Amino acid sequence: MGIRVAERERRAIRMPTIVGLSVGLVGIVGVFLVRALTPALGPWSLPNRVQDLLTLSISVIIESLPFVVLGILLSILVQVWVPDRWIMRILPRNAFLRRVTISFLGVFLPVCECGNVPLARGLMVKGFTVSESMTFLLAAPIINPITILTTGQAFGFDSWVFAARLVGGFVIANLIGWLYAKHPDQDSLLTDRFAAECRLPDPHEHDQTRWQKSVELFTRESAVIMPALFIGSLIAGLVQVAVPRSVLLSLGSNPLWSILAMMALAFVISVCSNVDSFFILPFASTFMPGSIAVFLLFGPIIDIKMLTLMRTTFRAKVLVQLTVIVGLLSALIGLVVNYLA
Amino acid sequence: MPRFTRWQGIALCVAALVSTVWLAVTNQLILYIHPRYIVFTVIMAALGLVLVVASFRQAAAHTNEPANEHEREREHEHELEHEQPSSGRLRRGITVIGSMLTLVMAVALVVVPPTTLTTATAEQRVINSTQVGPGTRTVDSAASAPAGAYARFTVLDWSSLLRQTTDVGFYREKEANVVGFITRDKDDPKNVFYVSRFVITCCAVDAQPVGVPVYLPNWQDRFAADQWVKVSGSFETNPSTQSQQSIALVPTSTTKVDQPSEPYLY
CATH class of the missing domain: 1.20.5 (Single alpha-helices involved in coiled-coils or other helix-helix interfaces)
Incomplete structure (x- = not known):
């Protein structure tokens, strides 16, 4: 029976x-x-603008997709397969040194910015504070071997642009980490849903195998990241079709306007940090070096696609603050480079 | 996690990953990304698809289970989040709009035939607006090229040279033979068009239009914008009085051709 x-x-x-x-x-x-x-x-004979909108948006999705999958896989690796003690053991206890070390994690986890969002979420679930994961999220797209190599190849390893990008990326990430570490209630920086996810253990945690947990995590992360990627790509495509490039190009030789124009271009173009150096290189003789550095500093951290992806995790207010602070800091670095170079 | 959200994520993965694999199989991934990323993209898409299949298996099992205490707690928190009197309706509205936009993109990915960018983007991004990049043809390398080599110069090669020198003497006895799509010249749309191509560094998003001005009076009687053409001829001082281009390709033959299998230049 x-x-x-x-x-x-x-x-x-x-x-x-x-x-x-x-x-x-x-x-x-x-x-x-x-x-x-x-x-x-x-042939569907869609109007050219609509056709290009779709081509551009689909291009953002297809270009980002492998990095998103890689990011989710690394997030799974960190959350399910790497013992808790490993990551926490290698990090210094001192908060400042901890953030400094975290800013170099991208060297071992070389995922561009869109893949870093699921990874940063995974690190938070694993025990990183919000400010620590922000430091990782902002530093890793710049301080990683692929970005360092492509930036060096494009501009020369002894150029102002190369130095400004690496040092600037490190400084901005750590300053932001330090600023948010001062926040008394770190959980309030997160969306309700993600904060709840960090607080509550997985309902199946004890009766699932590691493989099952991995698949469950993939399902959960893709449920959050994929809609954001789709919407972000569509908005990025829309803005690209709507804003004439000539408006931005006419501002290239003014020290201040060129910086703002490059920020706007980085915001709109939403291209990954691993390859953005080659994209911006042809603009280098039209635009001042400081503004090129601003493009390479601001773009990996703040753009349409990234904001949509980060919104899955952080509150809108935090993203506005981040945009303003990163904008001001990168503009300051750009002005210094324009003055020195 | 609400069931709709769970299935939506899986469905979007299917749309994006299957489309990527299909584009790779039909050699059309190059319409969206640079060829150097194809292998990486396909490997990641294949890994993604394996996980998607596993997700289907697990999600179906999950759907059959009664919601346990933790899940109820999560869903309750989620509901609370949505029941804030001030923003509940607004949030629901944004969620609905977001879902609609996501659906539009998913349908576009799966249904709309893939194509290259058109003249709309070429005009919006301004042809030849960027400076000559590294690896492109320089005046010195062109001057020392053997005579037969010029016929193989692409639109990118010629447009790079035209941005470096407008000395007509340099172009003498250098026959051009280029393929590209037609974009009208804004200043003299009746007599001049660009035979143009997009140059991409990473993906279609960063495509920069480059073009060679062609002087062909009343070209619109025979061709339309966006038409792919093969133009042969030599460079001369531009006979057009309205066009801002000082040198133009004056064709000996202009013929319609099919879009090449690799429409972008790198």
Whole structure:
């Protein structure tokens, strides 16, 4: 009798698993077929602007997607597979030194900024304070091997732009970390939903294997990050179609306006920090070096796509503060470079 | 986590990952990203798809379970978050708009045929507005190139040279043979167009339009903007009085061609 009940229960568990797998596979094949068949339905002759809006937005999604997946995978690695003690043990106890060390974590976890959001969320769940994870979020896109290499290749390892980007990125990340560490209620910087996620343990934590936990985390993170990525890409595409580039280019040679123009360009273009040096290089002879440095400092931290992604975790008020502070600090660094170079 | 949110995340992953794989299989990923990122993108998409399949399995099992205490607590907090009298309705409104926008993008990813950027972006971003980048053709390297090499110079090569020197003598006996799409010249749209291409460094988002001015009176009688053409001819002082381009390609032949399989230049 007891054996039969146990067998029935086992079947009851196995059934949704099989159904889920089948639905998943059929769904994937179905989407693939739709994707493969629609081009044959003929040219859609959408107006050029609409077509370009879609091309630009889809381009942002496709360019960011592998980094987002990598970011989620690293987040899973940190949360599920790396023992709690490991990360906490290598970090110094002193808060200042801790943040300094955290700003170099990007050297080992070289994900560009969009992938860093799920990773930073994972680090917070793992025990980082909000200000520490902010330091990581702001420093890692700049202080990581790929960004260092591409910036050096583009501008030269002995250039002002290269030095300003690395030193500036480090200083901004640590200053922001220090500022928010002063906040008496760190949890209030987070969205209610994410704060609750950090406070409450996973409901299945004890009865799940590590693989199950990993899949659960992937589902949860993609539920949060993917809509933000889609919306951010669409807005970035919209702004790119709407704002004429000539407006920005006409401001290139003025020390102050060129800085603001480059900030605006970085905000709109939403391109990843790993490759932004090559994008901005052709502008280097039109724009002053300080403004190029501002593009490379401000862009990885604040742009349309990043703000939408960060909104999954931080309150809107915090993002406005971050934008203003990072804007002012990078403008200051840009002005200094314009003066010195 | 609310069930809708859970399934929405999985569905968006399917839309984005399947589209990426399909674009890679059909060699159209280059319409959106630089070829050097293709291998990385495909590997990550494949890993993502494996996790998506596993998510389906787990999410289905999860859907069948009764919500436990922790989940109820989470959902209750979530509800509280939405029940703030001052912002509840506004938040719900934003959520609905957000979901609609997400849906639009998902449908676009799966349904709309992929294409290159058009003249709308070329005009909006201003052709040849950036300076000559590294790795592009310099006057010295062009001057020392063997005679037959000029026929292989791309729109990017010629547009880089045109931004470096407007000495007509330099272009003498250098026949050009270029392929690109037509973008009208703003100053003399009747007689001059650009045979243009986009240059990308990372993805279509950073595409910069470059172009070679072509002097062909009444070109609009034979061609339309956005049409891909092959233009052969030589560079001369621009006969157009309205165009701001001092040198233009005066064609000996201009023919319609299909869009090349790699429409962007790098």
